[in-house]
Amino acid sequence: TEGIDLAVVAGDGIGTEVVEQGLAVLEAALAPSGTKLTTTEFDLGARRWHATGETLTDEDLEKIKAQDAILLGAIGDPSVPSGVLERGLLLKLRFALDHYVNLRPTKLFQGVSSPLANPGEIDFVVVREGTEGPYVGNGGALRVGTPHEIATEVSVNTAFGVERVVRDAFARAAARPRKHLTLVHKHNVLVHAGHLWRRTVEAVNAEFPDVTTDYAHVDAATIYLTTDPSRFDVIVTDNLFGDILTDQAAAISGGIGLAASANINPDRTAPSMFEPVHGSAPDIAGQGKADPTATILSVALLLDHLGFAAESARVQDAVEADLADRPAAHGGSAVRTTDQVGRDIAARVTE
Amino acid sequence: TEGIDLAVVAGDGIGTEVVEQGLAVLEAALAPSGTKLTTTEFDLGARRWHATGETLTDEDLEKIKAQDAILLGAIGDPSVPSGVLERGLLLKLRFALDHYVNLRPTKLFQGVSSPLANPGEIDFVVVREGTEGPYVGNGGALRVGTPHEIATEVSVNTAFGVERVVRDAFARAAARPRKHLTLVHKHNVLVHAGHLWRRTVEAVNAEFPDVTTDYAHVDAATIYLTTDPSRFDVIVTDNLFGDILTDQAAAISGGIGLAASANINPDRTAPSMFEPVHGSAPDIAGQGKADPTATILSVALLLDHLGFAAESARVQDAVEADLADRPAAHGGSAVRTTDQVGRDIAARVTE
Ligand SMILES: CC(C)[C@H](C(=O)O)[C@@H](O)C(=O)O
Ligand SMILES: CC(C)[C@H](C(=O)O)[C@@H](O)C(=O)O
Numbered sequence: 001t002e003g004i005d006l007a008v009v010a011g012d013g014i015g016t017e018v019v020e021q022g023l024a025v026l027e028a029a030l031a032p033s034g035t036k037l038t039t040t041e042f043d044l045g046a047r048r049w050h051a052t053g054e055t056l057t058d059e060d061l062e063k064i065k066a067q068d069a070i071l072l073g074a075i076g077d078p079s080v081p082s083g084v085l086e087r088g089l090l091l092k093l094r095f096a097l098d099h100y101v102n103l104r105p106t107k108l109f110q111g112v113s114s115p116l117a118n119p120g121e122i123d124f125v126v127v128r129e130g131t132e133g134p135y136v137g138n139g140g141a142l143r144v145g146t147p148h149e150i151a152t153e154v155s156v157n158t159a160f161g162v163e164r165v166v167r168d169a170f171a172r173a174a175a176r177p178r179k180h181l182t183l184v185h186k187h188n189v190l191v192h193a194g195h196l197w198r199r200t201v202e203a204v205n206a207e208f209p210d211v212t213t214d215y216a217h218v219d220a221a222t223i224y225l226t227t228d229p230s231r232f233d234v235i236v237t238d239n240l241f242g243d244i245l246t247d248q249a250a251a252i253s254g255g256i257g258l259a260a261s262a263n264i265n266p267d268r269t270a271p272s273m274f275e276p277v278h279g280s281a282p283d284i285a286g287q288g289k290a291d292p293t294a295t296i297l298s299v300a301l302l303l304d305h306l307g308f309a310a311e312s313a314r315v316q317d318a319v320e321a322d323l324a325d326r327p328a329a330h331g332g333s334a335v336r337t338t339d340q341v342g343r344d345i346a347a348r349v350t351e
Numbered sequence: 352t353e354g355i356d357l358a359v360v361a362g363d364g365i366g367t368e369v370v371e372q373g374l375a376v377l378e379a380a381l382a383p384s385g386t387k388l389t390t391t392e393f394d395l396g397a398r399r400w401h402a403t404g405e406t407l408t409d410e411d412l413e414k415i416k417a418q419d420a421i422l423l424g425a426i427g428d429p430s431v432p433s434g435v436l437e438r439g440l441l442l443k444l445r446f447a448l449d450h451y452v453n454l455r456p457t458k459l460f461q462g463v464s465s466p467l468a469n470p471g472e473i474d475f476v477v478v479r480e481g482t483e484g485p486y487v488g489n490g491g492a493l494r495v496g497t498p499h500e501i502a503t504e505v506s507v508n509t510a511f512g513v514e515r516v517v518r519d520a521f522a523r524a525a526a527r528p529r530k531h532l533t534l535v536h537k538h539n540v541l542v543h544a545g546h547l548w549r550r551t552v553e554a555v556n557a558e559f560p561d562v563t564t565d566y567a568h569v570d571a572a573t574i575y576l577t578t579d580p581s582r583f584d585v586i587v588t589d590n591l592f593g594d595i596l597t598d599q600a601a602a603i604s605g606g607i608g609l610a611a612s613a614n615i616n617p618d619r620t621a622p623s624m625f626e627p628v629h630g631s632a633p634d635i636a637g638q639g640k641a642d643p644t645a646t647i648l649s650v651a652l653l654l655d656h657l658g659f660a661a662e663s664a665r666v667q668d669a670v671e672a673d674l675a676d677r678p679a680a681h682g683g684s685a686v687r688t689t690d691q692v693g694r695d696i697a698a699r700v701t702e
Contacts, residue, residue, distance in 0.1 A: 076539075082549075083542040091540070115577050117468040134485075134506070139543040145550070149510035151543040155485070159500035186591070188427070189442070191434035192490040192502040198433075199496070219598035222573065226602035227466050240537070244595060247570035251577035 003036035004306060007067040007271065009093075011045040012085075013280025014290035014338075015073025021292035021342025022071055022299045025318075028346040029303060029311040040067065044089055046077035055088030061096055069302050070097075070273040073295065074280035087137060094130050097270035099263035100161065101168050102130035102239070103301065104246040104277065106229075111324035112254035116226065122253050124232035125176075127169035128242025130263055132161040133193075135239040157193040157238070162200045168266055169236035170208040180233035181213045184221045184241055197238070221245060225252055250277055257291030258323075262301040272305055274298040288337040293319060296345055318348035354387035355657060358418040358622065360444075362396040363436075364631025365641035365689075366424025372643035372693025373422055373650045376669075379697040380654060380662040391418065395440055397428035406439030412447055420653050421448075421624040424646065425631035438488060445481050448621035450614035451512065452519050453481035453590070454652065455597040455628065457580075462675035463605035467577065473604050475583035476527075478520035479593025481614055483512040484544075486590040508544040508589070513551045519617055520587035521559040531584035532564045535572045535592055548589070572596060576603055601628055608642030609674075613652040623656050625649040639688040644670060647696055669699035 008023065010016040023039065030037055042060060049055055064070060075090045094102070108114055108122035132155075139153035173181040183201045187194025198215070205213055216224060218241045224231055225248050237245065250259035259277035276294030284290060297319055303312035322345050327335055336344070359374065361367040374390065381388055393411060400406055415421060426441045445453070459465055459473035483506075490504035524532040534552045538545025549566070556564055567575060569592045575582055576599050588596065601610035610628035627645030635641060648670055654663035673696050678686055687695070 082539045082545070086539040087542065113468075115467055115469070117464075117466055134504075135540055139506075139541065141543040141547065143510075144547075147510050147514075149547055151508045151547040153485075153506040153508075153541045153544045155490075155504040155506070157502045157504075159494075159498050163498075186594075188433045188437040189486055189591075189594075190490065190504045191438065192492040193504045194433070196492065196495075196500055196502040219594050222595055222599035223602040223607065226577070226599060227606075240540075243537075243540075243570050244573055248573035248577060248599070251574040255578075256574065 003038055004030070004069070005067045006037060006039045007064045007070040008039045008041045009044050009070060009072040010041065011073040011075045011280060012047070012077045013074055013282045013285035015045070015075070015280055017285070017288065017290050017338045018276060018292040018295040019071060019073040021338060022295035024342050025296045025315060025346045025349055026071075026299045026302070028349040029299070029315050030308070031350070033308075033311070035308070045075050045085060046080050049080055049085065055085060056092050064093070065097070065270055067271050069271045069306060071299065071302065072273055072275035074276065074278065076280045077282055091135060091137070093273060094263050097263075097273065098265045098267070099130045099273060100165050101262075101264040101266055102128035102242060103262040103264055104128060104242070104249065105260065106246070106249040106253050108253045109258070109320055109323045111326055112258065114252055114254060116229075116252050119252060120228070120230040122229045124229070124235060124249075125172060126235045126237065126242055126246050126249060127165060127172060128237060128246060129161065129165045129239050132157055133239035155190070155193055155238070155240070157196050159196065159200065162197055163204065164266075166197075166200050166204045166236055167207070169234055170204055170211055173211045173234040174208050176233055178233040179211045181211050182232055182235045183213065183215045184218050184235055184237040184245065185215075186218050186241075188217065193238070201236070218244070222248060225249060246277060256294065258293050258297070260294050260297035260301055262298065262305060264305060274302040274305075288339065290338050292338050292342045293323070293345075296342070314349050318345045321348055354389055355381070355420070356418045357388060357390045358415045358421040359390045359392045360395050360421060361392070361424040362426045362631060363398070363428045364425055364633045364636035366396070366426070366631055368636070368639065368641050368689045369627060369643040369646040370422060370424040372689060373646035375693050376647045376666055376697045376700055377422075377650045377653070379700040380650070380666050381659070382701070384659075384662070386659070396426050396436060397431050400431055400436065406436060407443050415444070416448070416621055418622050420622045420657060422650065422653065423624055423626035425627065425629065427631045428633055442486060442488070444624060445614050448614075448624065449616045449618070450481045450624060451516050452615040452617055453479035453593060454613040454615055455479060455593070455600065456611065457597070457600040457604050459604045460609070460671055460674045462677055463609065465603055465605060467580075467603050470603060471579070471581040473580045475580070475586060475600075476523060477586045477588065477593055477597050477600060478516060478523060479588060479597060480512065480516045480590050482590075483508055484590035506541070506544055506589070506591070508547050510547065510551065513548055514555065517548075517551050517555050517587055518558070520585055521555055521562055524562045524585040525559050527584055529584040530562045532562050533583055533586050534564065534566045535569050535586055535588040535596065536566075537569050537592075539568065544589070552587070569595070573599060576600060597628060607645065609644050609648070611645050611648035611652055613649065613656060615656065625653040625656075639690065641689050643689050643693045644674070644696075647693070665700050669696045672699055
């Protein structure tokens, strides 16, 4: 049995608390197979930045590249200027490790209450592009602080970048029972980028003839997520639209306390990264109040990515069983403490 | 009594049907004062484009500029390539007439059911910037149709453009009981544009010391709109984020059949334009199924803008009374026909 070398980036705020539980569940899932888990902690985030001014050094990055995967808690603190850790650490990891598939499954689990009056069945996955779009950092400003300031942000979209993520999304759709793919964009306004996305979806569809497709403008997509989320099976969209829609998707399916994500490098030229969609939540940090479920579901995605399908299913099942037993109106935060939830889920994995 | 010269752009699909009812209500509201309404119809949209290849000529624009205001139904048809009418007509009007305040009030009216289980009180207004951001049409593409295609979209934000819309939003917030303004952006990723917006809100706040402010990332804003929409009073945001959030706002408050908007030129250097948020809905066009309420509420915004405050209030009250009497679960579409709804509301205005 081969071992797993895991980079652990607990990060800021509740990051450390939820990652601790994610790791406990990961250990429990791997124990039966005797797979050795070797974790290397990376001290990255607000603390490190305050102490050294560093966000992510070349040396950090090289060490991380040598790992099999990354488990990330949360990055960000109000004491650090906005953008410094997001651009300098979190997005730098996603870009440097070519995480072009930002995978965000959305499921309304049994026992979880939705803020929607009639949610219906919610079970879709968003394939968010992770290395292009308005996230490339291709912006600038002139005459800052004067009445003549101008600030730009450039969304960059390439055939190479769009095609690979669209193909990945088609493959995921083809593997699901409903085999349906929805492109979300805004091609009636962002005509150049939008038409590239649209043409690419049409072209790649030829490789997956049994997948049906449709299209929604991003504004209309927020309506559908409110009135008819069951219509979605797989959504493919750009980096910014994916960011927006997946927070809304988390909200309708029980909150960001339950929303998992995987930043995947499908070509496996670098480790993939698994992280809850929620942030560092400094307001509840250190109080044992954070729900580790999103991190534990991210661990299930990690196991699946590394080829531990059975172990991944055990974690997923354990979470679903735990959720089904929770008091109905738990919302995004746990009634039990963070480590109680982790312990209960780990126990179910071990059962 | 001065008259009103109104440009009428009924447009495509249900546009003609809803505008007819909007005009009937406008007539009813103006009748008691004896104000003369002179309408000039502009044949713009899909039909004209198919017939002549024209979207909006300089001559159209000059004639429109001579009017006091514009009532617009809906633009767009699947038979026209995406972007042609949006960029060439609708956005051209907004940009050429300097509609920098795109005002979209959101209210959950009595008698209207929300798709949210616990909507609470929903009563906020989105001030969406209308002449900058990713909507400027500053994009391009290279090597189109090849594997080396690259498509860009540039968001342009100027101190001039941001400051004027932020000041307008503050003034609106100051005039409301709660006096609260929320900036929505994504300044942790779109750092240049985002920081310009943030600094501008901080600076203009000094002119409105009794207005409290906060900030939400656009992704988080979609969560709040789902779980806690009551927190919002006035939202100020950029053109694209405003587009997205106002569709979601419409969804939670009873659907786009009820969502009104005003494209305002506050400096009055050109006529402002009033339009429902919904599109041309070709699937239900010509069937008398479209709900004209959003257009009628847009007429209320038009009256207010032209200084007919009492008439505006009458229209608003008539709509609210009509809604309160509708069967609970009407959603976005009327149970009555389009012209029945219009007639009923006009009758209440006249009462
Ligand atoms: C923290 C932020 C940079 C990040 C993003 O915008 O991608 C977050 O919102 C997410 O969705 O993972
Ligand atoms: C039709 C489209 C160009 C338009 C926009 O994006 O502004 C519409 O969605 C709106 O919100 O008025």
